[in-house]
Amino acid sequence: MIEINNVSKWYGEFQVLTDCTTKVQKGEVVVVCGPSGSGKSTLIKCVNGLEPFQAGTITVEGTSVGDPKTNLPKLRSKVGMVFQNFELFPHLSITENLCLAQEKVLGRGHEESMEKGLKLLDRVGLKAQAQKFPGQLSGGQQQRVAIARALAMDPIAMLFDEPTSALDPEMVNEVLDVMVQLAKEGMTMMCVTHEMGFARKVANRVIFMDRGAIVEDAAKEDFFGQPRSERAQTFLSKILHH
Amino acid sequence: MTSLHLDWGILFEESPTGDGPYWQLLLTGLKWTLATAMSGWLIAVAVGAVVGVIRTVPSRWLSLLGDAYVEVFRNIPFLVQLFFWFFVLPELLPEAAGSWMKQSMPRPEFFTAAVGLGLFTAARVAEQVKSGIQSLPRGQRNAGLAMGLTLTQTYRYVILPMAFRIVIPPLTSEFMNTFKNSAVALAIGLTELTFQMKQMVEYSNQVIITILATTVLYMVLAMAVNRLMAWIEHKSRVPGLIAGGGK
Amino acid sequence: MIDFKLVADNSDILLAGLRYSLALTCSSMLIGIVLGCLLAMARLSSVKWLSLAASAYVNLFRSVPLVLVIFWFYFLIPFFGFKVGPDKSVFITFAIFEAAYYCEIIRAGIQSISRGQVGASQALGLTYVQSMRYIILPQALRNMLPVLLTQTVVLFQDTSLVTIIGIKDFMGANVVTASNNGALKEMYTFAALGYFCICFPLSMLLKRLHKRIAVLR
Numbered sequence: 001m002i003e004i005n006n007v008s009k010w011y012g013e014f015q016v017l018t019d020c021t022t023k024v025q026k027g028e029v030v031v032v033c034g035p036s037g038s039g040k041s042t043l044i045k046c047v048n049g050l051e052p053f054q055a056g057t058i059t060v061e062g063t064s065v066g067d068p069k070t071n072l073p074k075l076r077s078k079v080g081m082v083f084q085n086f087e088l089f090p091h092l093s094i095t096e097n098l099c100l101a102q103e104k105v106l107g108r109g110h111e112e113s114m115e116k117g118l119k120l121l122d123r124v125g126l127k128a129q130a131q132k133f134p135g136q137l138s139g140g141q142q143q144r145v146a147i148a149r150a151l152a153m154d155p156i157a158m159l160f161d162e163p164t165s166a167l168d169p170e171m172v173n174e175v176l177d178v179m180v181q182l183a184k185e186g187m188t189m190m191c192v193t194h195e196m197g198f199a200r201k202v203a204n205r206v207i208f209m210d211r212g213a214i215v216e217d218a219a220k221e222d223f224f225g226q227p228r229s230e231r232a233q234t235f236l237s238k239i240l241h242h
Numbered sequence: 243m244t245s246l247h248l249d250w251g252i253l254f255e256e257s258p259t260g261d262g263p264y265w266q267l268l269l270t271g272l273k274w275t276l277a278t279a280m281s282g283w284l285i286a287v288a289v290g291a292v293v294g295v296i297r298t299v300p301s302r303w304l305s306l307l308g309d310a311y312v313e314v315f316r317n318i319p320f321l322v323q324l325f326f327w328f329f330v331l332p333e334l335l336p337e338a339a340g341s342w343m344k345q346s347m348p349r350p351e352f353f354t355a356a357v358g359l360g361l362f363t364a365a366r367v368a369e370q371v372k373s374g375i376q377s378l379p380r381g382q383r384n385a386g387l388a389m390g391l392t393l394t395q396t397y398r399y400v401i402l403p404m405a406f407r408i409v410i411p412p413l414t415s416e417f418m419n420t421f422k423n424s425a426v427a428l429a430i431g432l433t434e435l436t437f438q439m440k441q442m443v444e445y446s447n448q449v450i451i452t453i454l455a456t457t458v459l460y461m462v463l464a465m466a467v468n469r470l471m472a473w474i475e476h477k478s479r480v481p482g483l484i485a486g487g488g489k
Numbered sequence: 490m491i492d493f494k495l496v497a498d499n500s501d502i503l504l505a506g507l508r509y510s511l512a513l514t515c516s517s518m519l520i521g522i523v524l525g526c527l528l529a530m531a532r533l534s535s536v537k538w539l540s541l542a543a544s545a546y547v548n549l550f551r552s553v554p555l556v557l558v559i560f561w562f563y564f565l566i567p568f569f570g571f572k573v574g575p576d577k578s579v580f581i582t583f584a585i586f587e588a589a590y591y592c593e594i595i596r597a598g599i600q601s602i603s604r605g606q607v608g609a610s611q612a613l614g615l616t617y618v619q620s621m622r623y624i625i626l627p628q629a630l631r632n633m634l635p636v637l638l639t640q641t642v643v644l645f646q647d648t649s650l651v652t653i654i655g656i657k658d659f660m661g662a663n664v665v666t667a668s669n670n671g672a673l674k675e676m677y678t679f680a681a682l683g684y685f686c687i688c689f690p691l692s693m694l695l696k697r698l699h700k701r702i703a704v705l706r
Contacts, residue, residue, distance in 0.1 A: 050384050077390025087385035091403045091480045100399055101389035135482025153389060317688035318681050319646035321653075322660060326681050329673040334490075418552070425554035429653050436557050443560075449568045453561055457553055464552030 001026045001157060001188055002047060007056035009042065009212075016042050017053065018213040024157070029189045031199040034209035035235060040192045041084075043209070044159050047190065048072075048079045061156065077105045080150030084162040086142040088134035088149070094121070095130050098149050106153065113152070120148040124178050140171030147178055157188040164195055194239055200224065208232040252448045253455065257441075264442055265455075271438030272459055278355045278424040278434060283417060285360025290367025295397065297372045308368065315365035320358075321426050327358045328430045355427035355434075359420060366416050374409035375401055407478050414471035421463055435459060491682065492675040499666045506662025507683075509576075513583060513658065514645045520584035521644075522637065525591025532596055543592070550589035556650055558586050563654050576656045587644055594640060598633030599625065635699040642691050646684065659683065 002024040009017040016039050024030050032040045045051040047058055049065045049072045058065040063075055088097050098117030102108045108116075121127050124144040126137075134142055143163055150158060160179065164172045176198050183189055183202035193199070199206055199220065206223040208216035208231075216223065216232045227233050253265040261267040297308035315323070328350070332343040347353060378401060386396035428437035439456040443449055496503065531543035550558065562582040563575055571578075602625050615623065649660040657665060660680055667676035 045384070048388055050387060073387070073390045073392045073395075075390075076388050079388075081385075081388035083381050083385055083388075085379060085381050087379070087381040089382065089385070089400050089404070090482075091407065101391060104395055104399065105390040133481040135480065137482075150389070313689060313692065314685070317642075317646075317692055318684050319649040319660070321649045322677070322681050322684055325664075325677045330677050333674045422552075422554040425556040426650065426653075428556065436554060436560060439557070440560060443564050449564045453564065456557065457549075457561075460553045460557065461549070 001028075001061055002190065003057075003059045004043070004047070005057045005059075007043070007046060007053050007058060009039075009046065009051070009053040009055075016212050017046070018211075020056070020209075020212075020214050022207055022214060022217055024188060024190050026188055027186045028204045029183045029187075029191070029202050030205045030207060031203040032190065032192045032207045032209060033194055033196070033199070033235070034215075038209040039212040040209045041161050044161050044190060044192050047159055048076045048081060050081075073105065077101070077153055078156050080153060080155035080158040082143070082146050082150055082158065082160045082163045084166050086134070086139070086146045086166070088142055088146055090134050093131060093133055094126070094137075094145055097134065097145065098152050101149075102152050116152050117148070120151050121145070124148045125174075138171060139167045140174045143167065143171075143175045144178055147175075147182075151182075157190070158182065160189065160191040160193065162192050162194075164193065196224075196236075196240060208235065210235075248451055249448065250451060252446055252451055255446070258445050259441060264446060267438050267442055268435065268455060268459065271433060271435035271456075272463075274352065274432060274434040275421060275424050275463070278352060278359060278427060278432065279420040281356040282359030282363060282424065283420045285357060286363035286367050286416070286420065287413075289361065289364035291371055293364060293368035294371025294375070295402075297368065298375045299393070308372075312365045312368050315362055316369075320362050320423055321429055323362055324354065324358045324426060324430055328354045351427065351430050351432040354430060355424065355432045359423055359427070362423070363416060363420050366419070367413065370409050370412045370416065371405065374405040374412075377408060378404055407480065410471065410475045410478065414468065414475075417471060418464055418467050421460075421467065490675065491679045492672060495666070495670060495672055495675060496679055499662075499670075502657065502662045502666060503659070506657050506659040509657065510645065510648045510659040513580060513648045513651070514641065516580055517583035517587045517644055517648075518641050521587035521591045522595075524584065524588035525595050528588060528592035529595040529599065532592065533599060547589045547592050550586055551593070555586055555647055556653060558582055559650060559654060575651075575654050579651050579654075579656065583644070583648070587640075590640055591637065594633055594636050595629075598629040598636075601632050602628050631702060635695050635702060638695050638698070639692075642688055642695070646688060649684070 004020055004022050007017055007020045008015065020039075020043055022030075032044065034040050042051055046053050047060065047065065049070075053066060056066075060075060060079060063070055065072075065075065088094075089100070092100065095114065095117055098121065099110065099113040102113035102116065103110060106113075118127065118130060121130055124147060126141055126144055126148070129137060129141060129145075134145070137145065147163075163179070164175050167175065172195070176195060179189075179191070179198065180202055191198070191203075203220045206216070206218060206220055207214055208223070208227065208229070210231050215229050216227055218227070223232075224236075227236060253268075254263050256262070257264045257267045259267060261270055293308045293311050296304040297312075299305065318326075332340040334340070335343065343350065382400055382404070383396055386400040387393070391399065424432075424434055425436040427434060428440070431437075435456060439452055442452045446452065528543045528547060531539045532547070534540050559579065559582055562578050566573055566575075566578045606624055606628070607620060609624075648658055651658050652661040652664055655661070663676045663680040663683075667673045670676075
């Protein structure tokens with residue numbers, strides 16, 4: 001469904017992505033991990049065209065992301081994205097956050113989008129907060145709303161960009177639970193995260209990136225069994241040892 | 243040294259300018275100050291918002307154009323700008339338009355002052371709008387785009403409503419500045435408050451009273467503007483968000 | 490559009506005007522910053538009447554137009570019998586007026602330093618004066634330097650207002666030349682260009698300074 005072929009990207013002289021190639025099949029959950037600055041967030045932002053890239057191709061269900069003729073808003077409306085800092089719109093209430101893109105992009109009526117929004121809000125366990133504003137919710141609650149907001153667009157795939165790293169530790173699980181449930185329902189997911197517990201539980205494949213390159217791209221069992229590269233081993237030992 | 247005895251009765255004496263008693267003379271001045279500042283402000287907000295926004299869009303040409311506007315209007319004194327619009331512009335325009343401006347434009351000093359003040363203040367408003375937009379976390383723009391909103395929609399529904407709220411406090415002081423700067427227009431003959439004060443001093447010789455009365459009027463004006471903007475700020479506050487916005 | 494021969498023929502008066510504008514700017518900046526510093530400390534002081542008096546001063550001058558203040562002194566100084574020409578008395582006017590603006594910049598600069606810094610320096614055993622001298626003020630000054638200088642560029646532009654009371658500053662010199670030679674279009678365009686050529690490079694420099702300081706912070 002998502003095909004990344006030989007993608008490279010530079011900021012001026014500095015190369016942030018080097019020849020990245022991978023693939024996400026329909027219904028597959030792929031976890032991308034790696035040390036900070038390894039380019040994993042940049043790579044996932046390239047998938048829906050939030051970051052431009054200079055070489056290679058990315059296609060989402062046959063549509064080329066880098067092609068200037070591609071209608072990016074239309075493509076993005078089919079791919080949900082969840083951000084590290086939630087990025088709920090602070091001036092809009094929770095329901096308005098959920099309805100905005102449904103109405104403005106998909107052209108749904110207000111009632112239909114409201115119904116859909118509330119249903120998803122219920123699913124992430126936050127129906128009681130519908131009338132509040134983002135600033136009145138905890139980080140974990142905000143992130144669950146953000147997931148509901150993305151799901152309201154009926155996406156064909158979901159991208160998660162470090163969804164739990166801005167959260168206080170006690171809130172991480174409430175967000176991961178929602179993600180696990182989503183994975184079990186068969187959603188196609190590409191997740192940049194350090195939560196190896198999550199990866200163990202639901203991932204099909206794990207990609208390890210370092211210095212802008214994909215160093216390891218293996219089935220979950222292989223990755224956790226015996227990662228081939230030394231860098232992945234060091235990385236794993238660092239984050240698993242405490 | 244003249245006596246410091248204050249004779250407030252002077253305010254009710256007839257002025258030789260034909261404006262009625264002196265208090266009315268000052269009130270006429272206040273009226274022109276208000277009219278100039280308000281119309282200047284409307285122009286400033288409209289032009290400034292557009293210039294500020296185009297400085298943040300991902301188009302080199304547009305943002306260069308916006309930058310150029312701001313630099314030109316910020317780096318020439320307002321008095322000089324007014325003289326330019328008043329004395330030079332009619333000469334530069336095509337014959338017909340120029341002579342219309344010089345001969346048959348109604349209230350030339352008022353229109354020049356209002357438009358000049360508007361264009362001058364717009365540069366400052368643009369500066370605030372731009373930094374308001376840039377102070378929003380970059381992720382907000384990405385979040386809007388990631389949901390499939392177009393760039394225009396992202397500005398319309400996500401960025402501008404937040405930027406507007408962030409920009410209100412700094413705009414309060416710009417709004418105050420339009421009242422203060424309108425006084426410069428006395429140089430092209432606008433009979434605003436300071437101009438009237440000057441007239442009253444010259445005709446009545448009551449220096450202290452005239453100065454006191456005018457200063458009080460300006461201070462009341464400043465207070466009113468302050469209250470008004472505080473009210474707008476209060477009305478547009480977002481629950482759960484500390485002023486200054488964004489994480 | 491600009492008659493350079495006319496400018497050259499009148500270069501004496503124009504240069505004298507420019508010198509006057511620069512002198513007025515420099516003296517108002519120096520006196521204004523010193524006065525502004527004192528006012529800022531008064532505003533932040535815990536002595537109630539002192540901080541009230543200082544904020545009254547600042548609020549008064551910040552709510553009235555500079556043109557009005559110029560006329561205050563223009564009328565009041567002869568009224569009280571002082572025999573000082575306006576070309577001298579505006580030096581006082583500007584210093585007193587600008588002090589209110591500098592005060593607010595300096596106050597914000599001092600307040601931008603976190604209270605933890607005061608605590609930390611006192612924990613090391615520094616006295617209040619020492620912690621101000623070695624810890625707070627150096628940081629505050631660095632933070633507010635670009636804003637202080639930007640205010641000075643604004644001040645330089647504001648000095649053009651003395652033209653209104655007939656002083657031959659740079660703008661005033663242009664006005665005189667313009668009316669003596671019937672060359673309004675040429676001289677007012679030249680004035681605009683002159684101010685721009687001075688202020689624009691300064692603004693650009695200040696913008697770079699601002700960025701460098703922002704990075705260091």
